[in-house]
Amino acid sequence: MNGYAKEKCAMAEQIPLPNAEVLAEEPLRAVVSPGLNSRSSLRAAMGAFEVYMQQRGFAENTIEAFLSDLNILAQFVGAGTAIGAIATHDLNRFTEWLVHGRGVPCKPKSLARRVTTLKVFFGWLAEAGVLPYDPAAPVVHKPAMTPLPTILSDAEVERVLGVTQALRHAEKPDARPHLLVTLLLHTGIKKGECMNIVMNHLDFSDPTQPVLWIRYASPRRRHKERKLRLPVWWPAVLAEYRAQYQPQEALFPCTARNLEYVLADVARRAALGHALSFEMLRWTCAVRDYRAGMPADKLRQKLGISKVTWREVGIKIARLAGPAL
Numbered sequence: 001m002n003g004y005a006k007e008k009c010a011m012a013e014q015i016p017l018p019n020a021e022v023l024a025e026e027p028l029r030a031v032v033s034p035g036l037n038s039r040s041s042l043r044a045a046m047g048a049f050e051v052y053m054q055q056r057g058f059a060e061n062t063i064e065a066f067l068s069d070l071n072i073l074a075q076f077v078g079a080g081t082a083i084g085a086i087a088t089h090d091l092n093r094f095t096e097w098l099v100h101g102r103g104v105p106c107k108p109k110s111l112a113r114r115v116t117t118l119k120v121f122f123g124w125l126a127e128a129g130v131l132p133y134d135p136a137a138p139v140v141h142k143p144a145m146t147p148l149p150t151i152l153s154d155a156e157v158e159r160v161l162g163v164t165q166a167l168r169h170a171e172k173p174d175a176r177p178h179l180l181v182t183l184l185l186h187t188g189i190k191k192g193e194c195m196n197i198v199m200n201h202l203d204f205s206d207p208t209q210p211v212l213w214i215r216y217a218s219p220r221r222r223h224k225e226r227k228l229r230l231p232v233w234w235p236a237v238l239a240e241y242r243a244q245y246q247p248q249e250a251l252f253p254c255t256a257r258n259l260e261y262v263l264a265d266v267a268r269r270a271a272l273g274h275a276l277s278f279e280m281l282r283w284t285c286a287v288r289d290y291r292a293g294m295p296a297d298k299l300r301q302k303l304g305i306s307k308v309t310w311r312e313v314g315i316k317i318a319r320l321a322g323p324a325l
Contacts, residue, residue, distance in 0.1 A: 043074065049066075077094070115140075118136040122134050150283075152272075156272060163270045164181050168240070188285035190304075198249050208232060213228075263281075
């Protein structure tokens with residue numbers, strides 16, 4: 001292997017692979033023929049695939065990770081190999097080689113995501129009519145089950161809310177901690193979604209059903225948009241927060257790190273003995289909704305995750321919601 005190839009393979013180990021399950025589930029709509037045919041080389045197909053991903057608005061780190069995975073495939077089958085000559089048994093041998101023959105550790109989660117890369121790439125070629133069928137479709141995709149996340153117990157939730165309420169009604173009132181914690185605890189939104197909220201995403205036209213709309217600018221993420229109900233008392237907390245901080249457009253006109261400091265301070269005051277994060281509050285929300293009897297598909301939609309991702313997430317939520325051993 002030449003120096004350039006070694007460098008690319010090293011990069012593949014260092015790049016944080018994206019969670020590509022949502023991409024694999026999305027329909028490859030409006031596919032334009034990339035000017036390839038079944039006799040085109042893998043190298044040429046990778047170049048066209050890069051252009052396609054850029055045109056579709058894939059995130060830069062996703063593009064880099066997908067291409068790094070395909071560079072490893074090119075190392076295995078040969079970059080000059082015709083894409084029409086790559087069959088399912090070749091891809092199965094490739095996944096075996098990743099685990100047992102490459103000489104570089106391949107964790108189960110990395111393997112699962114690299115299989116997803118194959119499915120997205122060859123699925124695109126088949127959808128574009130370059131290949132008569134998708135050789136990656138039969139490749140077994142075994143999602144790696146990661147450890148259970150940490151959630152707040154009911155007692156810890158009460159301690160956290162006690163702290164945020166105390167800050168809200170202190171001599172120098174600060175409603176932001178209570179606004180943030182209750183928003184996350186009742187909606188289960190992600191950190192990025194929280195930071196993207198602007199004032200017109202909040203609809204209080206019906207006082208009995210205040211609503212938060214989760215919006216995405218990227219057309220590729222529009223399927224994640226959703227309408228979430230807020231507690232009837234939450235607009236009053238928002239009014240206090242607005243009077244204190246006077247946000248103009250963004251709900252939180254600060255950095256995500258700043259809000260992480262807010263959560264860290266709440267955790268310290270509540271004597272949790274562990275961190276308090278966006279992710280922990282998201283999982284806590286999901287488990288509380290599950291215990292309250294929310295139907296599985298409604299909970300999946302509330303969290304804004306795909307059916308593929310739900311296979312693992314749903315199992316984890318059920319385990320977290322079960323009685324302690």
